[in-house]
Each structure stands twice: as structure tokens, then as C-alpha cells.
Amino acid sequence: MSARLSTHDLSTALRIAVARLSRRLRAEKEDHELSDAQTATLGYLAREGSGTIGRLSEYERVKPPSMNRTVNHLEEAGYVERTADAADGRKVVVVLTERGTRLVAETRKRRDAWLHQRLAGLSPEQRATLAAAAEIMREIADS
Amino acid sequence: MSARLSTHDLSTALRIAVARLSRRLRAEKEDHELSDAQTATLGYLAREGSGTIGRLSEYERVKPPSMNRTVNHLEEAGYVERTADAADGRKVVVVLTERGTRLVAETRKRRDAWLHQRLAGLSPEQRATLAAAAEIMREIADS
DNA sequence: TATTGTTATACTCTATAACTATA
DNA sequence: TATAGTTATAGAGTATAACAATA
Numbered sequence: 001m002s003a004r005l006s007t008h009d010l011s012t013a014l015r016i017a018v019a020r021l022s023r024r025l026r027a028e029k030e031d032h033e034l035s036d037a038q039t040a041t042l043g044y045l046a047r048e049g050s051g052t053i054g055r056l057s058e059y060e061r062v063k064p065p066s067m068n069r070t071v072n073h074l075e076e077a078g079y080v081e082r083t084a085d086a087a088d089g090r091k092v093v094v095v096l097t098e099r100g101t102r103l104v105a106e107t108r109k110r111r112d113a114w115l116h117q118r119l120a121g122l123s124p125e126q127r128a129t130l131a132a133a134a135e136i137m138r139e140i141a142d143s
Numbered sequence: 144m145s146a147r148l149s150t151h152d153l154s155t156a157l158r159i160a161v162a163r164l165s166r167r168l169r170a171e172k173e174d175h176e177l178s179d180a181q182t183a184t185l186g187y188l189a190r191e192g193s194g195t196i197g198r199l200s201e202y203e204r205v206k207p208p209s210m211n212r213t214v215n216h217l218e219e220a221g222y223v224e225r226t227a228d229a230a231d232g233r234k235v236v237v238v239l240t241e242r243g244t245r246l247v248a249e250t251r252k253r254r255d256a257w258l259h260q261r262l263a264g265l266s267p268e269q270r271a272t273l274a275a276a277a278e279i280m281r282e283i284a285d286s
Numbered sequence: 287t288a289t290t291g292t293t294a295t296a297c298t299c300t301a302t303a304a305c306t307a308t309a
Numbered sequence: 310t311a312t313a314g315t316t317a318t319a320g321a322g323t324a325t326a327a328c329a330a331t332a
Binding site for chain 1 (some may be wrong): 148151152153154155157158159160161162163164165166167168179183186200203204226246255258259261262263264269270272273274275276277278279280281282284285286
């Protein structure tokens with residue numbers, strides 16, 4: 001057990017664990033169709049309905065040109081559309097196409113297969129720990 | 144609290160939390176000198192002492208050409224050296240230079256600043272949860 | 287013939303700087 | 310003049326295919 005780690009050791013341990021699991025999730029991902037950035041952007045649009053380039057880049061913590069490129073790829077693939085903002089002609093509102101909406105729904109159903117299998121092998125206590133940790137990590141990430 | 148999440152919901156929640164925290168850690172990283180892949184590789188070498196291209200690529204779950212490129216960058220920067228394997232002429236043994244060893248030591252001291260600050264603001268119980276979760280995530284990632 | 291590493295090539299993500307269009 | 314988006318350019322990671330050297 002390591003409940004007695006100092007916060008310094010904990011930050012190191014947590015950083016390594018997150019980096020490593022993130023890497024593994026990428027390696028195990030079934031869905032080879034979309035990159036992480038594309039997936040995250042589609043997910044945001046599915047949750048929020050729409051988003052400007054600026055809002056999307058802010059949320060994903062990348063610069064506008066990076067998000068612009070990601071949106072280009074998604075648009076070329078037919079998953080999103082650029083629409084005009086009625087109130088401000090400078091803005092571009094990105095929305096999911098029907099095809100994009102369908103992709104998000106289908107992908108969600110099958111994409112967690114590898115992780116789900118690992119979690120099923122854990123004890124209920126371990127799963128509860130991860131559930132609580134996931135909430136804390138989300139709060140830290142969005143702080 | 145979300146201790147009662149189904150394993151399906153948990154896998155989704157955990158995946159999103161890990162992806163988001165990983166992204167945030169990258170954005171907050173003080174150290175602009177080294178990429179994630181370079182940092183991870185130096186860390187492995189610091190822990191294990193040395194590694195072949197094959198071993199490194201296996202551990203980081205990338206293909207040998209990718210690791211070869213990462214090692215090229217580290218070598219050009221003077222942090223690692225390629226040495227010959229006495230027993231097998233095909234193999235290349237990568238080791239830290241003194242400069243690389245120093246960098247790892249210095250970097251470790253200051254690189255967790257952002258995360259450390261967040262963790263200091265949590266309750267002891269929350270830190271214990273993260274410490275336990277970090278262990279579980281490491282096991283999952285390495286399974 | 288099989289293994290280890292490298293090179294060649296290509297694609298994506300990331301960034302900064304510079305440009306266009308609109309406010 | 311300031312803001313939103315785009316384009317140009319470049320650096321780093323990833324991969325597959327093909328090649329060299331060694332076992």
C-alpha cells in the first residue's frame with residue numbers, strides 16, 4: 001500500500017501512472033479511424049452540441065491552428081460541418097453531421113473493451129477507488 | 144460519489160479522466176526541453192541503467208523505428224550514448240551520459256510543481272485514494 | 287533464415303508567425 | 310485597433326516497408 005506517500009512522491013507516482021495508462025490506452029484502442037484529438041473533439045461536440053474553433057481549442061488546451069487542422073480532418077471525413085455564426089461573421093460554429101453523431105454513438109459502445117475487461121478483473125473495492133480517483137483527476141485536470 | 148458506477152461507466156469515466164489529465168499535464172509541463180517520449184525513455188534508462196532499442200520500444204509500446212528516432216534526438220542532445228553489446232553485435236545498448244543523469248535528477252525535483260500544488264489542496268483521504276489508484280492504474284497499464 | 291537496428295517515406299499533432307476578414 | 314479564423318512552415322511522434330549487419 002502507498003497511502004502514506006508524501007505529496008511529492010504521489011505527484012510523481014500519479015504522473016507516471018497517468019502517462020503510462022494513457023499510452024497503453026492509445027496502443028490498445030480498437031478504433032484506428034480517429035486520432036485522440038479527433039475523438040476528444042467529437043466528444044465535446046456530442047456533449048455540448050456545437051463549438052467555435054476558439055472554444056474548442058481552449059477546451060482542448062491547444063492553439064487555434066492545431067484545432068483548425070483537427071476540424072479540417074473531421075470535416076473532410078464527413079463527421080462535422082462548419083456553419084456561420086449569425087451574430088458574428090468572424091466566428092465559425094462547428095457541429096456534428098448525422099454521420100458524426102452516429103459515429104460517436106457507435107464508438108462509445110465498443111471502444112472501452114480493453115479497459116472494461118481489465119476493470120472486470122478488479123475487486124469492487126479497487127473499482128470504487130478508481131471511480132473516486134477518476135472524479136478527483138477530472139477536477140484537477142479542469143482546475 | 145460514484146462508487147456505484149457500472150464497470151462500463153467506470154471504464155468510460157476513467158478513460159476520459161486519464162486522457163484529460165494527461166493532456167493537462169502536458170500543457171502545464173514546465174520542462175519544454177524534452178518531449179513526453181524522450182522523458183519516458185530517459186526515465187526508463189535512469190531506473191534500469193541501460194536498454195537496447197528493442198527493449199525500449201517494447202516497454203514504451205512503440206515500434207523500433209519510432210524509438211530509434213527518439214534515441215537519435217536524445218543522443219544529439221547529449222543525454223544518451225549508443226554502446227556496443229559485447230555478446231551480440233546486432234544489439235545497441237543505450238545508456239545515460241553524465242549529462243543525461245544530471246538532467247533526470249534535476250528534472251525530477253522541479254517537474255511535478257503544478258501537480259504537486261493541486262495535490263496539496265486535497266484532503267488526506269483524497270490523496271490516499273489517488274495513491275491507491277495510481278498503483279492500480281500502473282498494474283493495468285503494464286498488464 | 288531469423289533477429290536487430292537503421293533508413294526512407296508518409297501521416298498526424300503540436301507550435302509560432304503572418305495573413306484575411308470581420309467587429 | 311482588436312478578435313476569429315486560416316495558411317505557411319517547421320519540429321516531434323507515430324507507423325509501414327525495405328535494407329544492412331549479425332546470429
